[in-house]
Amino acid sequence: xxxxxxxxxxxxxxxxxxxxxxxxxxxxxxxxxxxxxxxxxxxxxxxxxxxxxxxxxxxxxxxxxxxxxxxxxxxxxxxxxxxxxxxxxxxxxxxxxxxxxxxxxxxxxxxxxxxxxxxxxxxxxxxxxxxxxxxxxxxxxxxxxxxxxxxxxxxxxxxxxxxxxxxxxxxxxxxxxxxxxxxxxxxxxxxxxxxxxxxxxxxxxxxxxxxxxxxxxxxxxxxxxxxxxxxxxxxxxxxxxxxxxxxxxxxxxxxxxxxxxxxxxxxxx
Amino acid sequence: xxxxxxxxxxxxxxxxxxxxxxxxxxxxxxxxxxxxxxxxxxxxxxxxxxxxxxxxxxxxxxxxxxxxxxxxxxxxxxxxxxxxxxxxxxxxxxxxxxxxxxxxxxxxxxxxxxxxxxxxxxxxxxxxxxxxxxxxxxxxxxxxxxxxxxxxxxxxxxxxxxxxxxxxxxxxxxxxxxxxxxxxxxxxxxxxxxxxxxxxxxxxxxxxxxxxxxxxxxxxxxxxxxxxxxxxxxxxxxxxxxxxxxxxxxxxxxxxxxxxxxxxxxxxxxxxxxxxxxxxxxxxxxxxxxxxxxxxxxxxxxxxxxxxxxxxxxxxxxxxxxxxxxxxxxxxxxxxxxxxxxxxxxxxxxxxxxxxxxxxxxxxxxxxxxxxxxxxxxxxxxxxxxxxxxxxxxxxxxxxxxxxxxxxxxxxxxxxxxxxxxxxxxxxxxxxxxxxxxxxxxxxxxxxxxxxxxxxxxxxxxxxxxxxxxxxxxxxxxxxxxxxxxxxxxxxxxxxxxxxxxxxxxxxxxxxxxxxxxxxxxxxxxxxxxxxxxxxxxxxxxxxxxxxxxxxxxxxxxxxxxxxxxxxxxxxxxxxxxxxxxxxxxxxxxxxxxxxxxxxxxxxxxxxxxxxxxxxxxxxxxxxxx
Ligand SMILES: Cc1cc2nc3c(=O)[nH]c(=O)nc-3n(C[C@H](O)[C@H](O)[C@H](O)COP(=O)(O)O)c2cc1C
Ligand code: SF4
Ligand code: SF4
Ligand code: FES
Numbered sequence: 001x002x003x004x005x006x007x008x009x010x011x012x013x014x015x016x017x018x019x020x021x022x023x024x025x026x027x028x029x030x031x032x033x034x035x036x037x038x039x040x041x042x043x044x045x046x047x048x049x050x051x052x053x054x055x056x057x058x059x060x061x062x063x064x065x066x067x068x069x070x071x072x073x074x075x076x077x078x079x080x081x082x083x084x085x086x087x088x089x090x091x092x093x094x095x096x097x098x099x100x101x102x103x104x105x106x107x108x109x110x111x112x113x114x115x116x117x118x119x120x121x122x123x124x125x126x127x128x129x130x131x132x133x134x135x136x137x138x139x140x141x142x143x144x145x146x147x148x149x150x151x152x153x154x155x156x157x158x159x160x161x162x163x164x165x166x167x168x169x170x171x172x173x174x175x176x177x178x179x180x181x182x183x184x185x186x187x188x189x190x191x192x193x194x195x196x197x198x199x200x201x202x203x204x205x206x207x208x209x210x211x212x213x214x215x216x217x218x219x220x221x222x223x224x225x226x227x228x229x230x231x232x233x234x235x236x237x238x239x240x241x242x243x244x245x246x247x248x249x250x251x252x253x254x255x256x257x258x259x260x261x262x263x264x265x266x267x268x269x
Numbered sequence: 270x271x272x273x274x275x276x277x278x279x280x281x282x283x284x285x286x287x288x289x290x291x292x293x294x295x296x297x298x299x300x301x302x303x304x305x306x307x308x309x310x311x312x313x314x315x316x317x318x319x320x321x322x323x324x325x326x327x328x329x330x331x332x333x334x335x336x337x338x339x340x341x342x343x344x345x346x347x348x349x350x351x352x353x354x355x356x357x358x359x360x361x362x363x364x365x366x367x368x369x370x371x372x373x374x375x376x377x378x379x380x381x382x383x384x385x386x387x388x389x390x391x392x393x394x395x396x397x398x399x400x401x402x403x404x405x406x407x408x409x410x411x412x413x414x415x416x417x418x419x420x421x422x423x424x425x426x427x428x429x430x431x432x433x434x435x436x437x438x439x440x441x442x443x444x445x446x447x448x449x450x451x452x453x454x455x456x457x458x459x460x461x462x463x464x465x466x467x468x469x470x471x472x473x474x475x476x477x478x479x480x481x482x483x484x485x486x487x488x489x490x491x492x493x494x495x496x497x498x499x500x501x502x503x504x505x506x507x508x509x510x511x512x513x514x515x516x517x518x519x520x521x522x523x524x525x526x527x528x529x530x531x532x533x534x535x536x537x538x539x540x541x542x543x544x545x546x547x548x549x550x551x552x553x554x555x556x557x558x559x560x561x562x563x564x565x566x567x568x569x570x571x572x573x574x575x576x577x578x579x580x581x582x583x584x585x586x587x588x589x590x591x592x593x594x595x596x597x598x599x600x601x602x603x604x605x606x607x608x609x610x611x612x613x614x615x616x617x618x619x620x621x622x623x624x625x626x627x628x629x630x631x632x633x634x635x636x637x638x639x640x641x642x643x644x645x646x647x648x649x650x651x652x653x654x655x656x657x658x659x660x661x662x663x664x665x666x667x668x669x670x671x672x673x674x675x676x677x678x679x680x681x682x683x684x685x686x687x688x689x690x691x692x693x694x695x696x697x698x699x700x701x702x703x704x705x706x707x708x709x710x711x712x713x714x715x716x717x718x719x720x721x722x723x724x725x726x727x728x729x730x731x732x733x734x735x736x737x738x739x740x741x742x743x744x745x746x747x748x749x750x751x752x753x754x755x756x757x758x759x760x761x762x763x764x765x766x767x768x769x770x771x772x773x774x775x776x777x778x779x780x781x782x783x784x785x786x787x788x789x790x791x792x793x794x795x796x797x798x799x800x801x802x803x804x805x806x807x808x809x810x811x812x813x814x815x816x817x818x819x820x821x822x823x824x825x826x827x828x829x830x831x832x833x834x835x836x837x838x839x840x841x842x843x844x845x846x847x848x849x850x851x852x853x854x855x856x857x858x859x860x861x862x863x864x865x866x867x868x869x870x871x872x873x874x875x876x877x878x879x880x881x882x883x884x885x886x887x888x889x890x891x892x893x894x895x
Contacts, residue, residue, distance in 0.1 A: 051590045052744050054785045071784050076590045093785060095747075098781025102750035126774055127754040138743070155585075156743075159568065161753040163743030 009034075010081040015088065021079050028056055028074035031087060031174035038074045038087050039096065039116065042139035043183065044183055049076035050140055051231070053103075055116075057095050059086040071095065103137060110135045110188050135190040138163055142182035142191060145248055150231060151175055154182060154203065165191075178221040212242035219243070271545035274553040275432050278742075281544075285424035294329045294371060295360040296320070297347040298358075301336025301494060302529065304343035308359070309333075312344045315363035320371075329371055330853065332421070335498015336490075337412040338652035339399050342382065347394050347412070354394040355380040385648050385670055389425030398648045402668050404630065406638045407454070407614040408491075408654050411498035416533050419501075419540040427501040428546055430477070434509045435554045440837055441512040443469065446616065448624030450636030455481050455572075456611025456789070458635070458702040458712055464606055467596035469514040471604035477518035478507050478558075479581070479600065479607040482523040482530065483565050483572035487736060489716050491640040492610035492841075494652055496523065496530035499536035500615070504547065504560060506613030511558040514606055519560040522577055525567050531616035533561055569740035573788050574599075574607050576742070587742050587787035609714070611640055630658035635701030639712070645682075645719035646673040655700075662696040665719055676721040680804070685715030686733045686740075687793035689800030690726060709800040725822035725869070726805040729811050731759040733797040741790060748791025751782040755798070764825040767813035767888075821883035828889045831859050831872075837882035845875035863889065 007022045014031050021030040026049060031038055051073050059069040060077065061084050069086070086092065100117040105127040107113045117123075142165055143154050153176035157166050167173030178200050181190040193202035197218040200207040209218035210225055216233035225239035241249070272278050290754040298304075298313040316331040337345045342356035346366070353376060355366065362380060369375050381390040382397050391397050405411075414421045434442045438510075446591065447462035468476060469795045481501060484492040496503060507519040523530050538560050541547040549557045563581055570576050571586040578600045580586035599605025615637060619627045627637045635657040641664070648670030655664065661681055665671065672678050674715045680690040689710030698704050702712050720729065738756045743749040755778055761767050779795035802809060811817045831842070831851075838856040850866040853859030861872070861881075873881045 049590070052746065052788065053785055054746050057785055072592065073590065077592050095781050095785045098751070098778060099746050099785055101363070101729065102746055102754060102781075105754060106750055127750075128757050138746075140744075158743070160738055160741040160743045161747055 008081075010079060012079050012082065013084045015086060024078045027058065027060075027072070027077045027079050027085060030079055031074060031085070036087055036175055039119075040075060040143060041116075041137060041187065043075045044141055044145070047141070047144045048143065049073075051076050053137070054099050054141055055096055057092055057099075059089045060084070061086075070234075080115045096120055097122060104129075106130050107133060107135055107137060107188070110132045110137070112188050113137065135188040136165060137188060138165070139187065140165070141185045141187065145181045145185045149179065149181060149227075151177055151179075151227065153177070167203050173203050176203055176205050176224040177227045178202055178205065179206035179224050179227075185261060210240050212240065212245055214241055214245035214249075217242050217244075271541065272773040273545065275436065275573060278428070278432055278552060281671060282423050282429075285420040287418065289424045289734075292330045294351075295349040296329060296331045296366075296371070297334050297349060297412065298331060299335075299337040299343060299345040299347075299351060300333040301340065301343075301498060302490070303336060303340025304345060306608055307340075307357075309344035309362045312346065312358050312363060315360040316346075316367070319363055319367050319851060321895060332415045332418075334414060335411045335416050336494040336652060338408070339397075339649070340652070341650045352393045352395055353814060354391075354397060356382050366421045387561050397740060398670060399653070399668055400712065402659070402663065403653065404638050404656050406618050406627070406630075407495060407502070407611045407640055408499070408652075409618060411494060413843075414499065416500055417536055418477065419537075419544065422499070422501045425498075425619065426432055428505050428617070430617035430791050431505050431508055431546065432552065434512055434620045434705045435552055435556065435573065439469065439513045439515065442509060442620065445624040446513070449615075449619045449627040450624075450631070450634075451612065451615055451619060451627065452635065452702065453609055454611035454615070454639065454714070456713055461608060461612055464596055464608070465510065465514050467594060468516075468604045468606045471597045473604050474604050475518070477575045477603060477605040478510045478514070478516045478519040478602045479577070479605060480507055480519070480521040480606055480610055480613050481572060481574070481577060482521055482527070482610045483577065484524050484527075484714065485569035485572045485611070486714050486716050488644055488718070489642055489685065489714050491642055491652055491715060493524075493527050493530055494522075495610050495614050495640075497533050497642060500530075500534045501541065502614040502617055503534070503610055504537055504541055506608075506616035508547065508551065508558050509616050510606060510608070510613070512556055514604075516604075516606070516862050517557050517559065518556060520581060520600075521560065521562050522565055522571075523562055524565045531562060531564065540563070548717040568742070570742045570788070570790055573790060575788070577606065577607065587744050588624045588790070590787065611715075632699060632701045632704075634703055639700075639715055641715040641717050642671050643717050643719070645717075646676065646721040646724075647671070647691070647719040648673055657701045660697050660699050661691065664700065664717065665696070669719065672719065672721050674721075676723065677720070679722050679724050680726065680729075682710075682718040682720065682729065682797075683716065684711035684796075685716045686736045687711075687790070687796045688713045688716065689796045690720070690729065690804065692804040694804075700871060709796070709803050711796070723822065723874070724809050725763075725820040727759065727762055727802040727818070727819075728822050730801045731756070731763055734759055734794070737790065737794045740792075745785075745787035745791060747782045747785040748787065748794060751778055751786075751791070752794055754778065755782075755795070762809070762812045764816070765812070765816040765823075769813075771813055772802070772806075772809055797848070815885070816887055817885040821870065821873070826886055827870075827883050828886045829861055829866060829870065829873055829881055829883050831861055831880060832880050833858055837878055837880070839877060841877060842872035842881060843873045845871040858864045 010023045014036055019034045038056050040056045042050045055073040057071050058074045061069045062073050097120050100120050101122050105118045105125040108129045146154055153173035154167050183193050207221035210220050211218050219242040225236050228239050229236040250268050272281055296316050300309050313333050320329050344358050346355040346358045378390050410425045414425050451461040452458040479882045483493050565571050566580045566586045571580050573588050576586045576588045595605045615865040630639050638654050638656050640654045642652050653724050678693050682690045691708050691710050705712050741748045741752050758771055782795050783792050808819055811819050821827045836858050840855045843851045850862050
């Protein structure tokens, strides 16, 4: 097979429904656009597919395969002309059940997992529940978002069942900028942090906050401003104004340009 | 010295061969890792020291070779041209060998291989059953050459295939590999020609040729033997591969635990570069190809192709989805061909002798020869190479000499940790990719572990599960959590704590892991479980429902006792017991004290009169003994 990431328009079939797409698009996105839901746990549209949770498995076949299906993960499978996908075949459902049953054993007290498991008819895990329940499902969304913004302060460490998300040597991570992206993306709210008008703490590291000169809100850490300034080639001051105030200022400029507001009017509070 | 053309190469080879022919005799001392561990270095030194003075007189040459395969009988010494094989040679035997055999022309019976069944001494290397039935292609030069001696390798045919390949078009080379029917020797048995062709057709200027020398299967050592014993065979294959697919860069990924392989490969690359066989304008053809070595990250999963490529990129060696093939987007997202060490070693021979020659060996769909490491409860253990299609019986009985201590055969585990167990009823199965897969096992990298009646199949499955549980990278849920839960169920089974429904739970989980896991590690991890359930289900039922281990291996379920009528007081069991749980004087009845016994079975295996038996623990408890 050669890569067909050419983006040609293609037609495929999902659960009997003809669907238009571009070749090389991921099946998950194509299905979502067609209104077909496929459950996911480790997927995020802003991040590269990861393929760790295996919840988005679907069956795929082609004309001439004699009904033989291969199981793939929708979040990473690039579509091409003529493929026929089944998102809820018996063995797809069964495989998702095994996955959720296993996750429920790992995370018996996690509401997200309990809810998903229940949707697949599992109230109680068939396996041995984790004696030390955790909420971390190891979806690696946190580490990937951290990589994505170019920080890579945390990573998954250890093999197999001992795998966990951690900063280097389990010490406060030197590279962390305290942006909270990891905590915010975490689907189970597993990553603890505190944030106030003066300081913020995450991964055992404390940060000093910058105040917005316009509204006075503490909205960003010093390290965050420095990091983004360093990356965008913009001055650090740019980041001291909070997003909300920046939006208002922009709106002001925009309206001014349209002659709606008098020129040089002071920005609203 | 650079060799500038095919004609110059032919000249060089002729002179290397002429030099060899001047030696009246050769003493080949196996210096493979196994023999070195048994003291081969001292033997080689003793030969060198003894012969140096008299070298002119006998014109004899000592050569340190790679692994002969029969490590169990090492250190091995072969005397050529007579072909005499001496086993378990000690430094103190050297003088006698020089005087009696090399100078005197008489053999020393004491050092010859003794056939275990007949007790007959066998003089010639070629007559020893372990070697007699073998056909060596990938390992064609191992044991015959000094792997550090470039001229020796050339005299024995190295790079002959490359010279031919460079005289052909890449398409003709591909065609030859296609005709050979060669399939990957590292695991899945994918068609080598098909892989090369996809990569050749892939868009892009920069392409890679990789060699997988990670060899992570516990107990496997074929790839190590090839890299250590004939590194030029690997280089030759890779250069030919590069020519065929249009790549100019090769990387050999070597397991970190193989320092000698790294040393020998590094030297070989240097030698080949000096000779103009690696680098710019190879043999004046205009073709450039360079090779470097990368040392592996150490984890088993790094042998998996996508993880290996990530590791080479300096990233964490974890697998990722392969919906786009590596031949299109592999290392650094560029077209890449990855083949196993043995696959590469076959390539040179195929080009040298022709695809049809290779395809004449083997079965309909599995051509040529295959290396296996034969271990476990078998008389002759070691590394062997055979034509595909030989039956398990021939391998275990003709080459392996049968089950150790002539115990009953129970099963043979093939294919490494995620392979399967093949029972006695299938002993006449011809060994090839298809037949092993049909039997619920696989070729894998060619591991074969022979098991006798003193093997519990539930325990065997648990052993492999344990290995895989420790090696799972943990990226995906079915493998990480599935193996963990599966092992927990097996821990319960062997301890007599199984719960109703466990077998069904195990089967369901196996299916989920096979379908849902990200990489082949997780997908194939249930194989040992499924194959033992297929052929030995009654053993699972016995463990689960009756709390019994029919083989008497699982310690929590088994007790041993001495039968008074049969015990003749020989005291053997007393000596064998590691925890002094047996009392009794010589010529008197011996007794096992259940409070001390750890049910290891050492006494059972030691008793010459079979006066010891094992029985389920609960029976003893019922009698009120324990
Ligand atoms: C967990 C895992 C470990 C593997 N380890 C090895 C290995 O050590 N050596 C090897 O050649 N192939 C190994 N493989 C197979 C490789 O992924 C790949 O198929 C092979 O190197 C291709 O070469 P071949 O076509 O010549 O066999 C492994 C596969 C898996 C899933
Ligand atoms: S901490 Fe949250 S985001 Fe990170 S791996 Fe665990 S569940 Fe996923
Ligand atoms: S199957 Fe196992 S080894 Fe492979 S990616 Fe998943 S967790 Fe890692
Ligand atoms: S969403 Fe596709 S594997 Fe997790």
